[in-house]
Amino acid sequence: MWQASKANANPHYGVRAMFIETHDSLPLTPDYDAWPVDVSIASIEHQPRELHVYWEDGQFSRYHSVWLRENAADDSTINPATRERILDLSSLNAWPTIDSAALEESGAVCLTFAPEQRPLRFHPGWLRAHDYSNGHTQDAPLVAVTTWRGSDKQAPDTFDANGWLDHPSGSPVDTALLEPALESLLSQGLVRLQNLPTAPGTLADIARRIGPIRPTNFGELFDVKAKPNPDSNAYTSIALPPHVDLPTREYQPGLQLLHCLENSVTDGQAVMMDGFAIAEALRDEEPQVFDTLSQVRWCFANTAQTTDYVWHEPVIRCDAHGELLEVRIADFLRGPLQTDFNQVEPAYEALMALQRRLRDPSFAMRFTYHPGDLVIFDNRRLLHARDAFEGSSGQRWLQGCYLERDEVRSRYRIVQRTKRQKRIATAD
Ligand SMILES: [Fe+2]
Numbered sequence: 199m200w201q202a203s204k205a206n207a208n209p210h211y212g213v214r215a216m217f218i219e220t221h222d223s224l225p226l227t228p229d230y231d232a233w234p235v236d237v238s239i240a241s242i243e244h245q246p247r248e249l250h251v252y253w254e255d256g257q258f259s260r261y262h263s264v265w266l267r268e269n270a271a272d273d274s275t276i277n278p279a280t281r282e283r284i285l286d287l288s289s290l291n292a293w294p295t296i297d298s299a300a301l302e303e304s305g306a307v308c309l310t311f312a313p314e315q316r317p318l319r320f321h322p323g324w325l326r327a328h329d330y331s332n333g334h335t336q337d338a339p340l341v342a343v344t345t346w347r348g349s350d351k352q353a354p355d356t357f358d359a360n361g362w363l364d365h366p367s368g369s370p371v372d373t374a375l376l377e378p379a380l381e382s383l384l385s386q387g388l389v390r391l392q393n394l395p396t397a398p399g400t401l402a403d404i405a406r407r408i409g410p411i412r413p414t415n416f417g418e419l420f421d422v423k424a425k426p427n428p429d430s431n432a433y434t435s436i437a438l439p440p441h442v443d444l445p446t447r448e449y450q451p452g453l454q455l456l457h458c459l460e461n462s463v464t465d466g467q468a469v470m471m472d473g474f475a476i477a478e479a480l481r482d483e484e485p486q487v488f489d490t491l492s493q494v495r496w497c498f499a500n501t502a503q504t505t506d507y508v509w510h511e512p513v514i515r516c517d518a519h520g521e522l523l524e525v526r527i528a529d530f531l532r533g534p535l536q537t538d539f540n541q542v543e544p545a546y547e548a549l550m551a552l553q554r555r556l557r558d559p560s561f562a563m564r565f566t567y568h569p570g571d572l573v574i575f576d577n578r579r580l581l582h583a584r585d586a587f588e589g590s591s592g593q594r595w596l597q598g599c600y601l602e603r604d605e606v607r608s609r610y611r612i613v614q615r616t617k618r619q620k621r622i623a624t625a626d
């Protein structure tokens with residue numbers, strides 16, 4: 199056991215908590231989430247600017263005093279009604295430091311901060327889940343991304359949604375369907391639900407099970423079917439090349455939902471390909487092409503009689519860690535390239551290398567829509583296309599809408615939170 203005398207002998211060492219207070223229950227956390235205590239704290243020690251936590255499973259965690267002070271859950275830090283922060287750290291008289299630390303019988307940590315001399319309690323489950331000293335980063339994906347090719351995956355992950363809408367949002371049946379469906383969506387960028395009602399407009403109810411719809415100039419819901427005087431190639435019977443929707447917007451819609459109400463035409467198969475798989479193939483095999491597609495800003499434009507959308511962006515975008523963030527591909531919506539004179543030919547060489555990949559049949563997944571099918575896909579990752587169909591052979595009617603990726607992530611987090619809450623309640 200780490201002795202107080204050791205701490206006294208060497209100022210490098212922290213001061214071990216020497217007493218245990220009694221509290222009946224664990225403290226609040228600065229959020230609405232649920233944090234099961236899967237591993238208890240064995241002991242703690244502190245320095246003025248650091249808390250050290252030794253966990254029962256051997257893990258060792260460090261937390262800065264300033265970070266702890268800002269993330270306390272008391273009503274001087276967080277508005278208890280909203281769980282939003284009200285503390286302005288710079289309003290403190292000095293840098294917040296730890297004067298004393300105690301490990302409670304409840305398992306919580308109680309720290310007294312200077313200069314306020316304010317005792318604040320911290321939930322061990324929350325501390326463990328936010329242990330940034332062991333490489334835990336909050337921007338890690340909720341579900342690991344798995345790229346795929348149609349040659350390996352012949353159909354979307356598919357779930358039976360018969361009767362789903364008869365159960366309210368948040369009910370056990372609702373959650374039992376959404377959890378695996380959203381996991382497929384987050385991982386592979388694509389999921390299919392089947393046996394849904396085919397009444398026009400049902401899609402709005404379905405979409406709101408995940409989150410609010412993003413309206414566009416095509417409305418909240420749009421009808422994909424051949425019609426007179428079309429304002430998009432989608433509203434004809436011709437083939438559509440692989441594309442994302444609305445690359446002409448600064449922020450492309452994150453999710454697209456397509457709900458099949460009727461399909462009795464000959465041909466017109468749906469085609470999906472994973473734009474991230476294509477981009478990764480380029481990064482591995484033609485890195486110069488990948489770099490050029492990540493750097494040159496192409497023009498994406500959609501001009502109509504009453505609207506005029508234009509945006510310039512690279513075809514491939516990565517985040518700060520080099521992980522793929524989005525692709526922006528739609529040949530029929532590219533406007534004239536406006537870039538450095540010497541970049542033009544390399545830009546077109548890279549573009550054509552990409553176009554050759556889009557024709558590689560190994561990337562394409564092909565399937566037929568049946569009435570009652572719903573396909574949800576990541577519109578900033580997957581490319582969708584359509585084979586031509588014979589318009590006089592029957593009816594083909596899809597209804598579509600857009601959501602943002604944020605809504606899927608939020609919904610999935612709530613599903614996970616609900617599970618944790620039930621686990622805690624069961625343990626109690
Ligand atoms: Fe489309």
